[in-house]
Structure formats: C-alpha cells, structure tokens
Amino acid sequence: MRPRPLFIENPEHDRYVSLVPDGDIKDILTNQRNENIPFLSSVSEELAKKAYAPGKWTLKEVIGHMTDSERVMAYRMLAIARNESEPLPAMDQDQYVSAAHFNKQSWEQLLIGLDAVRANTLSLISTIDDEAWVRCGTVMNSSVSVGAIAYGIAGHELHHMKVIRAKYV
Numbered sequence: 203m204r205p206r207p208l209f210i211e212n213p214e215h216d217r218y219v220s221l222v223p224d225g226d227i228k229d230i231l232t233n234q235r236n237e238n239i240p241f242l243s244s245v246s247e248e249l250a251k252k253a254y255a256p257g258k259w260t261l262k263e264v265i266g267h268m269t270d271s272e273r274v275m276a277y278r279m280l281a282i283a284r285n286e287s288e289p290l291p292a293m294d295q296d297q298y299v300s301a302a303h304f305n306k307q308s309w310e311q312l313l314i315g316l317d318a319v320r321a322n323t324l325s326l327i328s329t330i331d332d333e334a335w336v337r338c339g340t341v342m343n344s345s346v347s348v349g350a351i352a353y354g355i356a357g358h359e360l361h362h363m364k365v366i367r368a369k370y371v
Contacts, residue, residue, distance in 0.1 A: 204228070204327075204335055207350040215346055218357030227349075228327055230356050235320045238363055242313055245371055250309040254369040259299060261370045265312045266304030267295055268362050269319050272355055276323045279351045282339030283330045289340040327352060 203226045207219060222230060242265065250261045259267065274293045281290060304312060330348060338345045 204349060204352070207347055207353060214342060215344075215350055215354050218355075218361060219350055219353040221357040221360045222353045227352050227356065228324060231320065231324055231327070231352075234356060234359050234363075235317065235324075238359065239313060239317050242316075242366075245309065247309045249371065250312075251305060252370070260305055261366065262304045262307065262309065262312055263299050264362055264366060264370070265316055266302050266307070267299050268359060269312070269316045270298050270302065271295065271358055272316075272319045272323060275351050275355050275358070276319070276326055278339070278341055278346075279323075279330070279348050280326055282337055282341075282346075282351070283334040283348045285337070286339055289343070292342045323352075323355060 206222075206224060206227075245261065250265075253260045253263075271293065278290050335349050336347055338347045340346075341351075
C-alpha cells in the first residue's frame with residue numbers, strides 16, 4: 203500500500219488530495235475507473251454536448267479536460283519518479299480545452315481516451331518503488347511528491363465527478 207502524503211505544500215495540490223479517502227491509491231484509482239466509465243457510458247451523445255450554464259464547459263469538454271489533466275499529472279509523476287531535476291510547467295486548462303476541440307469528438311471516443319489514460323496511470327504507478335513514491339520535484343513553483351500527484355489525480359476526478367453528477371446528469 204502506498205502511503206498517503208502527509209503534507210502538501212501547494213494549496214492547488216491539496217485541494218484535490220484532501221478529497222481522497224484513506225486507502226490504497228491503486229484501489230481508489232481502479233474503483234474510480236470501474237464506477238465512472240460505466241456511469242458516463244450511460245450518458246447520451248446529445249447530453250454530452252451540453253453545458254450546465256452559459257460560459258461553462260460542455261460535458262465533453264469536462265471529460266476531455268479530465269483526460270488531459272491526468273495525462274499531464276501522470277507525466278509529472280513519471281518525471282519526478284525518474285529524478286527529473288528541472289521544474290515542471292503549469293497547465294493552462296482553458297487553453298488546453300480550447301485547442302482540443304473536444305466537442306468535435308464522439309462521446310465514445312472521449313470515454314475510451316479517459317479509460318486508456320487511467321489504465322496507463324495505473325501501469326505507471328506499478329513501476330514506482332517506495333523511494334520514488336516520496337521523491338519531490340517542482341511543479342508550479344512548489345515542491346510536490348510523486349505520491350501527492352497520484353492522490354491529486356484521484357481527487358481531481360472526485361471533484362469533477364461530483365460536479366458532473368450535480369450539474370450535468
């Protein structure tokens with residue numbers, strides 16, 4: 203079992219890590235995959251094209267954002283676990299969503315991408331040893347551990363799934 207990070211320096215990371223219940227992070231991530239992909243698969247293509255309010259992302263854009271964010275966070279985990287010494291850049295989520303044109307992709311394609319990214323994240327975590335799990339690197343000008351990023355991935359999904367359930371479906 204991977205230890206939960208005890209201290210998160212950056213409030214941006216902590217806002218997601220704090221949402222994650224205690225437990226093995228691989229089990230938590232696997233359970234999210236096993237629960238959320240089937241739930242989201244029940245959503246129609248038509249509903250996925252809708253935003254819950256003016257100026258908000260469509261559900262397709264939210265899922266695309268979740269996928270891209272997990273890709274970026276998994277890269278950060280990989281880089282830090284493998285002893286990257288250079289600071290890693292921030293991600294402008296609005297720029298990513300705007301450039302990706304998620305609304306032109308099918309709902310099925312977006313869900314396949316989300317599922318594949320989670321499978322890759324789980325595969326990556328299985329390659330990280332205990333020493334690398336607590337290794338820290340610099341992201342968004344603050345120190346963060348590999349473990350905190352993994353818990354952040356789970357928390358980011360928890361945050362967005364709560365919004366999806368409350369406002370989209």
